[in-house]
Amino acid sequence: MRAAVLHEIGQDKLEVLDDVEAVGFGPGKVRIRVRATGLCHSDVSAMSGVLPQPAPFVPGHEGAGEIADIGDGVTGLSEGQRVLLCWLPACGTCPACKRGQTQLCLAGFMNAGTPNFRRPDGEVFGFAGTGTFTEEVVVDAGCAVPIPDDVPFDIAALIGCGVTTGLGAAINTAKVEAGSSVAVIGCGGVGISAIQGARLQGAAQIVAVDPVESRREAALRFGATEAVPPDGLADAKQRITAGEGFDYVFEVVGRSATARTAYEATRRGGTLCVVGAGALDDFLQLNMFELFFDEKKILPSMYGGGDVLRSYERAIALWRAGRIDLESLITHRVPLSGINEALEQMRTGVALRTCIEI
Numbered sequence: 001m002r003a004a005v006l007h008e009i010g011q012d013k014l015e016v017l018d019d020v021e022a023v024g025f026g027p028g029k030v031r032i033r034v035r036a037t038g039l040c041h042s043d044v045s046a047m048s049g050v051l052p053q054p055a056p057f058v059p060g061h062e063g064a065g066e067i068a069d070i071g072d073g074v075t076g077l078s079e080g081q082r083v084l085l086c087w088l089p090a091c092g093t094c095p096a097c098k099r100g101q102t103q104l105c106l107a108g109f110m111n112a113g114t115p116n117f118r119r120p121d122g123e124v125f126g127f128a129g130t131g132t133f134t135e136e137v138v139v140d141a142g143c144a145v146p147i148p149d150d151v152p153f154d155i156a157a158l159i160g161c162g163v164t165t166g167l168g169a170a171i172n173t174a175k176v177e178a179g180s181s182v183a184v185i186g187c188g189g190v191g192i193s194a195i196q197g198a199r200l201q202g203a204a205q206i207v208a209v210d211p212v213e214s215r216r217e218a219a220l221r222f223g224a225t226e227a228v229p230p231d232g233l234a235d236a237k238q239r240i241t242a243g244e245g246f247d248y249v250f251e252v253v254g255r256s257a258t259a260r261t262a263y264e265a266t267r268r269g270g271t272l273c274v275v276g277a278g279a280l281d282d283f284l285q286l287n288m289f290e291l292f293f294d295e296k297k298i299l300p301s302m303y304g305g306g307d308v309l310r311s312y313e314r315a316i317a318l319w320r321a322g323r324i325d326l327e328s329l330i331t332h333r334v335p336l337s338g339i340n341e342a343l344e345q346m347r348t349g350v351a352l353r354t355c356i357e358i
């Protein structure tokens, strides 16, 4: 079957090969025929080595499709069932799961070191234990989450990562209060979802910050009250908050430099919500005086910062009710053979989300 493979960390192009096999099927597993997958920034970060990931590997972790085969002992799923892929399946029994914080369950990462694919010349890993830039993938049954019939595969794929992450940051983690002021730094698919979350929560002002003009324009359509390039943030802070700083600032880039900018744009006592996935060797500097004296809350948000399945259900309910726009998040579509085009669209920032249709 076909899959897009990165041969070595640091390469910037994928090769679409037709000699890849999905391996690992057996008890407790399901085989999924992938129909749609989004290109998330984390895929690019894993390719470049910012996020740890063994190679060669098949990127992609935001996907949806149909169940093609069910292993022994799997209950509650049937062949042909439409599912989205959850890259962080909850074990249900660890302390984090018992607390309802399934986004912190580490069980899914135990599979990350096991290859999901094979080629004639050796084993191939799947990103984050999944790997969705492929026709088929074998995953733990817990990674296959049934979706209602009215949710198309492309929308379900987005809910599998970017939308859940951004919405959850605003709703679960930061708990944006009605009437507050918000700035969102980084307006790709996740940042736009944080903007939609802040709007749902009733934020009075939402400033979108992004160097790419088309993303700033998009942010306004999704509920930002104004949009500025990075060098316009200081002026927006002055105008909107009289220099005090925003009640909430979302860092959706994953770099210490933007996190520091976000920290400075947050008012004393306000909340800096870190959503971007950054590197192991990129350190955020804060001095102990400001940390204490300014009482800014630094709240990281992982995969929506709450129960993952509940977050999916909420995103579907909000989408169905027309309270969030997910269709317009998909600005580009390509077949699997166009995957490098999708990577280029992400790097240049022209795409909010590119959907790869398989």
Ligand SMILES: [Zn+2]
Pocket: 090, 091, 092, 093, 094, 095, 096, 097, 105, 106, 107
């Ligand atoms: Zn668990």
Ligand SMILES: [Zn+2]
Pocket: 040, 041, 042, 043, 061, 062, 161, 162
């Ligand atoms: Zn993602």
